[in-house]
Structure formats: C-alpha cells, structure tokens
Amino acid sequence: MKTTGGSDAEKRAAGESAAEAVEDGTVVGLGTGSTAAHAIRAIGRKVDSGLDVRGIPTSFQSRELAKEAAIPLTSLDEANAVHLAIDGADQFSGPHLVKGGGAAHAREKIVDAAANRLLVVADPSKAAGQLDHPIPVEVLPDARTTVVDDVRALGGSPSLRTAERKDGPVVTDNGNLVLDCDFGEIANPAELADDLSGLPGAVEHGLFVGMADEVHVGTDDGVDVKRF
Structure with a gap:
C-alpha cells in the first residue's frame, strides 16, 4: 500500500x-x-x-x-x-x-x-508524533492463514495487499505476499517489532526501530x- x-x-x-x-x-x-x-x-x-x-x-x-x-x-x-x-x-x-x-x-x-x-x-x-501506520508484513504464501491468525492474536487487523491493474495479490521481489497489519497507535514499536519477527512464516516486517x-x-x- x-x-x-x-x-x-x-x-x-x-x-x-x-x-x-x-x-x-x-x-x-x-x-x-x-x-x-x-x-x-x-x-x-x-x-x-x-x-x-x-x-x-x-x-x-x-x-x-x-x-x-x-x-x-x-x-x-x-x-x-x-x-x-x-x-x-x-x-x-x-x-x-x-x-x-x-x-x-x-x-x-x-x-x-x-x-x-x-x-x-x-x-x-x-x-508522526506516534507511529500508527499499518505495518506491512511479508509472508511466505503457505503461511498466510497462520500469520493472519497470529497478527490478530497480537491485536492487529491484517489484510492481504491486492495488486493494482491485475487480479490477485501483490507479490514481492522475493516471491512472497504482503499483509498490511493495522495496530492503531503503536505505543511500543520495539516490543511489536520483536513480536512480529517471531511469527513463523513471517519473512520480514516494516517496523524499522x-x-x-x-x-x-x-x-x-x-x-x-x-x-x-
């Protein structure tokens, strides 16, 4: 996005x-x-x-x-x-x-x-005074469903990023999918970054702490x- x-x-x-x-x-x-x-x-x-x-x-x-x-x-x-x-x-x-x-x-x-x-x-x-932008999370295609569940368990609202001018999702240069995960205002970016890094199937997230x-x-x- x-x-x-x-x-x-x-x-x-x-x-x-x-x-x-x-x-x-x-x-x-x-x-x-x-x-x-x-x-x-x-x-x-x-x-x-x-x-x-x-x-x-x-x-x-x-x-x-x-x-x-x-x-x-x-x-x-x-x-x-x-x-x-x-x-x-x-x-x-x-x-x-x-x-x-x-x-x-x-x-x-x-x-x-x-x-x-x-x-x-x-x-x-x-x-921004406090980060509140949805966090992109690159995920292995086979892990999309489980990472969605894990993000929700962390309090986030994930959505699969869809491509423009083509049917289907965005595919990264690495061949993976992207979930945009809305957590609202992020009070502790470092803690959230650690949590997202630990999710099985999550390749990388967009928090640069x-x-x-x-x-x-x-x-x-x-x-x-x-x-x-």
Missing part, C-alpha cells in the same frame, strides 16, 4: 539533500520509492561529474533507476562496507520508521541495517534535517 501526500518539490528537496552526503569512494544503499528515486537521480548526476561511488539497490525498481542513472552497482557480498544508505519511509517518528509501501521492506531492511548510517528522505506528510540516523524532510522553505 503506497502512501500519498507531499509535493514532488518537497520529495526532490529531501532526496537531493541526502545525496549531498555521498562522497568519493562511497558504497551507498539505494532505497525504494518516489522520494528515494530523487536521491538516486542526484547521485547519478554526481557520478556523471566524476564521483566514484557504487550502489546497492534494494529492489527491482531501484536497480533499474540506478542503471538509468549510470550508477555502478555492487552487492552486499562484494562490498567491504556499506558507508550509508538513503531510503524513504511511509511514516517516521523520531528514529523509528514504518516502511513497506512498495513491498520492498525485506531487502531494504537488510541493506539499511548493514549501512554505517541510514539517511531517511521524506516529505512532511510522513511525520531506531534505525534512522538522519531524516531529511523536504519543505516549501528547504530541508529540515533531523539527527538522532
């Missing part, structure tokens, strides 16, 4: 602001989504100007965009380190995030967690950078 809100100018400002942190010799995780796409394009312009960087894409979408931007690509297996990752968010509250609107959160979490620094790019509509080092929020007046 992709979130809406925020102007393209706000998203571009946030993405280009985070891209300024990419220095010569950097290995950078390339996030997924409309705001992260602006960062990827900005990095591509820096590469075109002679900057030596390598990117690790987090989805088919970010890989294709990086290729269009002529960013040399690598992988976690090949890179000695991931110096920083730039990624979007469906919602943020301090350093805590909800991600997965593009159904790429499993790969995003792997790359973002491996990075020395995670820079989140967002527009003001993604800010305490992972953001910076959030670049594009506004009409520029960019508000929050550091944690």
Whole structure:
C-alpha cells in the first residue's frame, strides 16, 4: 500500500539533500520509492561529474533507476562496507520508521541495517508524533492463514495487499505476499517489532526501530534535517 501526500518539490528537496552526503569512494544503499528515486537521480548526476561511488539497490525498481542513472552497482557480498544508505519511509517518528509501501521492506531492511548510517528522505506528510501506520508484513504464501491468525492474536487487523491493474495479490521481489497489519497507535514499536519477527512464516516486517540516523524532510522553505 503506497502512501500519498507531499509535493514532488518537497520529495526532490529531501532526496537531493541526502545525496549531498555521498562522497568519493562511497558504497551507498539505494532505497525504494518516489522520494528515494530523487536521491538516486542526484547521485547519478554526481557520478556523471566524476564521483566514484557504487550502489546497492534494494529492489527491482531501484536497480533499474540506478542503471538509468549510470550508477555502478555492487552487492552486499562484494562490498567491504556499506558507508550509508538513503531510503524513504511511509511514516517516521523520531528514529523509528514504518516502511513497506512498495513491498520492498525485506531487502531494504537488510541493506539499511548493514549501512554505517541510514539517511531517511521524506516529505512532511510522513511525520508522526506516534507511529500508527499499518505495518506491512511479508509472508511466505503457505503461511498466510497462520500469520493472519497470529497478527490478530497480537491485536492487529491484517489484510492481504491486492495488486493494482491485475487480479490477485501483490507479490514481492522475493516471491512472497504482503499483509498490511493495522495496530492503531503503536505505543511500543520495539516490543511489536520483536513480536512480529517471531511469527513463523513471517519473512520480514516494516517496523524499522531506531534505525534512522538522519531524516531529511523536504519543505516549501528547504530541508529540515533531523539527527538522532
């Protein structure tokens, strides 16, 4: 379930602001989504100007965009380190995030967690005093029914994400399904994250607890950078 809100100018400002942190010799995780796409394009312009960087894409979408931007690509297996990752968010509250609107959160979490620094790019509509966005949970197809029951037992309301412009559910790059799980206001993100991680058949969830080092929020007046 992709979130809406925020102007393209706000998203571009946030993405280009985070891209300024990419220095010569950097290995950078390339996030997924409309705001992260602006960062990827900005990095591509820096590469075109002679900057030596390598990117690790987090989805088919970010890989294709990086290729269009002529960013040399690598992988976690090949890179000695991931110096920083730039990624979007469906919602943020301090350093805590909800991600997965593009159904790429499993790969995003792997790359973002491996990075020395995670820079989140967002527009003001993604800010929240307390997280309350439905949590995407990627599940093995055979485990959909049992994970639905387990999420309900945790107090959540799960729904299978359906695809747009095709019949049937969304299928992730990993070949799995996505449940969007509404828990209302999340008083303890860390506790819920642990509970969701322990569900048999759940591949990964979209709670990124305490992972953001910076959030670049594009506004009409520029960019508000929050550091944690």
